[in-house]
Amino acid sequence: MKIVDVKARIFAVPPRRMETEVPWVFGRLAQVFVEVTTDDGLVGIGEAYAYGVPKASAAVVNETLRPLLVGEDARRIAQLTQRMFQKTHLFGRYGVTTFAISGVEMALWDLAGKRAGQPLYQLLGGAAGTRVPAYASLVRYPEEHEQIRLDAEKAMAEGFTMLKVHQITVPSVAMAREVIGEDVPLTVDINCEWSPFEAARMAEAMHEYELFWLEEPVWPPEDYLGLAQVQASTGVPLSSGENACTAHQFKAMMDAGAVTYLQPSVTKVGGIAEWLNVARLVQLNGFELAPHSPYFGPGLAATLHLIAHTGQGRWIEKIYFDLEVELFKEPLQLAGGVYTVPDGPGLGVELNWEALAAFEVADG
Ligand SMILES: [Mg+2]
Structure with missing residues (x-):
């Protein structure tokens, strides 16, 4: 060994x-x-x-x-x-x-x-279920680009039950809400563009579109007090965590009451065990888990196992575009907006090295 x-x-x-x-x-x-x-x-x-x-x-x-x-x-x-x-x-x-x-x-x-x-979720202690709903996570398009509408329509037709956009204007968020209707949860990811003051102003302006969460509205991402102020003053639930590493940073975020939804990212936070540390802290402290996983490879598979095992996080993030080649020998099963957790040993996926060979970059 x-x-x-x-x-x-x-x-x-x-x-x-x-x-x-x-x-x-x-x-x-x-x-x-x-x-x-x-x-x-x-x-x-x-x-x-x-x-x-x-x-x-x-x-x-x-x-x-x-x-x-x-x-x-x-x-x-x-x-x-x-x-x-x-x-x-x-x-x-x-x-x-x-x-x-x-x-x-x-x-x-x-x-x-x-x-x-054994599949990872079994190794960790089993899973309540092995089907995990996904949300469609659209990339950021310029202003009110028509592609927002096209993507949102397609995602709804495919059965996704939640939508995330990375738009930073009110009219573009309105576009997305109009397409998906009143009942589908909508989240908006700002990727740390605003000051706390601007974030509060924009959260108010987006209030009528009923955001399920507003993600990382504040620069810098570790301004936990700024996030806490925005959430408290606007009543809009915030999310953050993809830029946090280790459970220590998540603990600080929760201690500050920065956000409602914590978003550990398994390829960034420190790995499987550290993700689980965060998940347990989130549960113990009465917060919500919303894992970050805009991945195509092992990081996506690992997140499926972790959500299945913990039962935390209602959706897995599916970045809403595909790559030119399928990375796995057997693609992950996604149908009607729901993933089936692979049940092969370990992560349950094998990289298709032959297909990947043409895209390898020398590591310099
Ligand atoms: Mg994000």
Whole structure:
């Protein structure tokens, strides 16, 4: 069970073309997948957050974490994770370092599941159900671009029961609400654009569109008191957490009463166990969980297992576009807006390395 190799690889798979030509606002979509190999021939896979920083995430895995792990027993996930955190804290506790640790830790869990012959959710203690509703998470389009309407209509026709837009104008939010009707929950993600004052003003202006949550309205994301003030003064439920790493930052967010919905991201927060730490804190403190998962690879599969296991978080986030190639040998099943959690060992998915080969980027 000794670890013989740890390797991060970068793949830049372009999105599938859309029906209408719109400026692409999601940036270059390079993903980092991690493989941990043990001396019994098993390989676990994980995903480290990489959008915009693939070479940095991969370098931390390949140059900094690999030497800490090779030769160690892969079954000691908690101890190895603690070692990774402690040995890297000088480089910055949060951000790229934690993204890299998240990918490696996820691969260790995948290995554990493969060794046990059990899906991750079973390994963790079972699941109440293995079907997880998804919400369609639209990318940000310019102002009131027609694509918002087209995407929202398509998502509703496909059976999604909730919609998220990344629009920052009132008329564009109104467009989305008009398409989906009064009864479908609508959330708006600002990606930290506003001051607390602006956020409060905009939350008031969007009040009539009944936001289920308003996501990360305030810059900087760690201005927890600013978030708390916006939520208290407007009565609009806020969400945040995709930019938080480790349960410590989530605890601080809850202590400040910053938001209602906490959004751990399994490729960023520190991995599977840290995501679970956050989920338990959220439950103990009476908050709500709304996992962040705009992923296509192991990060998406892991989030499905975690939601199924904890029963927290009513929906999984499905970023609403597809890639040019399917990443898994057997695609995740999504029908009528509901995912079926894969029941193979570990994450229950296998990357299609042959299809991915054409998109591999040298890690420099
Ligand atoms: Mg977000």
